[in-house]
Amino acid sequence: MASGHQSEAELENHLIRKLQSIGYHYVEIPDVETLNTHFRAVLSERNQERLKGTPLSDREFQAVLNDLIGAKTHYQVAQILRGSVVQPTGKINIKRDDDSSLYLEIFNGKQFDQNIFEVSHQMTVEGRHENRYDVLILINGMPIAQIELKRQGVEFTQAFNQIIRYRTESYAQAKLMRLVQVFVISNGNETRYFANGDGELNSNFMFYWTDEHNNWLNDLDAFTTTFLSKPRLHSLIAKYTVFDSSDHKMLLMRPYQIYATEAIINFTRTPPFGRLR
Missing domain, CATH: 3.90.1570.50 (tt1808, chain A)
Known part of the structure; x- marks a missing residue:
């Protein structure tokens, strides 16, 4: 107690x-720059297969932030995080620098241990x-x-x-x-x-x-x-x-x-x- x-x-x-x-x-995050860098690293780690060995470029990561947050309301951001009732998986879709489409998972709503x-x-x-x-x-x-x-x-x-x-x-x-x-x-x-x-x-x-x-x-x-x-x-x-x-x-x-x-x-x-x- x-x-x-x-x-x-x-x-x-x-x-x-x-x-x-x-x-x-425990992770040390002293400032905003570290928070962004850490999110980028975890996002890449959890989506290794989808990235196929090509790390997110700065432009691609900015596209992730824009698609996830951008000028959206908190209500909209929260819905993106959770996905849908049918498919409870938060995901982001962006276009890569080579014009291919990329789907990244940000949250698994089905299993906590994932x-x-x-x-x-x-x-x-x-x-x-x-x-x-x-x-x-x-x-x-x-x-x-x-x-x-x-x-x-x-x-x-x-x-x-x-x-x-x-x-x-x-x-x-x-x-x-x-x-x-x-x-x-x-x-x-x-x-x-x-x-x-x-x-x-x-x-x-x-x-x-x-x-x-x-x-x-x-x-x-x-x-x-x-x-x-x-x-x-x-x-x-x-x-x-x-x-x-x-x-x-x-x-x-x-x-x-x-x-x-x-x-x-x-x-x-x-x-x-x-x-x-």
């Missing part, structure tokens, strides 16, 4: 160790202010979750407002940060999660995480080993995100909705004894 007397730096290191203990690989899970911290983005991200969770080199930590006693509104400021001030410089799907705020003993999206974020939509019996998992350790476990985080991104087409919003399900959905799925897969055939 995270101690209430930990500083933000100690809490941060504690979280990273916990994530490493459940299978995350993706690469990593954690980094203290990435700095220079803008109007120096914005330093506490902890980033990356899937296949893409920043998918941003975690902001505060010492015990600090109001959640400070961390929430910090996230808003970072979105406003540094996402233009750090374009890959527009891939962030979920935010997490914690002081070690109290933890919440909420979805990213277009426009203003509403602090009323910060949710508790719970177990199947609706017991709150507020402690950062308990939250990390459940919500941030690789299978659960993958399922949240791949399966338990709702796209509201009327308002063009991306919504993350609440715990009871997720567990209810899983109960229905498990029931249909494993019929009770005595059911007529």
Whole structure:
């Protein structure tokens, strides 16, 4: 359990160790240039066969970024990441320098273990202010979750407002940060999660995480080993995100909705004894 007397730096290191203990690989990403370079390397590693021994050129990589992010809304980016219900595979199609077409997979929505899970911290983005991200969770080199930590006693509104400021001030410089799907705020003993999206974020939509019996998992350790476990985080991104087409919003399900959905799925897969055939 995270101690209430930990500083933000100690809490941060504690979280990273916990994530490493459940299978995350630590990667050093101090700045935006390194983030882009790392994504490019992981993208190439995961698509070796498709690249056929010819690495992405600078122009081709820029085409990837344009197709994935470009001037798209967060709603559109999130849909590209997930693919479709029929084919839950995020993919990018670009034209190579020799005019051939190239399909690159960026996210496997079917199997969590076909993706690469990593954690980094203290990435700095220079803008109007120096914005330093506490902890980033990356899937296949893409920043998918941003975690902001505060010492015990600090109001959640400070961390929430910090996230808003970072979105406003540094996402233009750090374009890959527009891939962030979920935010997490914690002081070690109290933890919440909420979805990213277009426009203003509403602090009323910060949710508790719970177990199947609706017991709150507020402690950062308990939250990390459940919500941030690789299978659960993958399922949240791949399966338990709702796209509201009327308002063009991306919504993350609440715990009871997720567990209810899983109960229905498990029931249909494993019929009770005595059911007529």
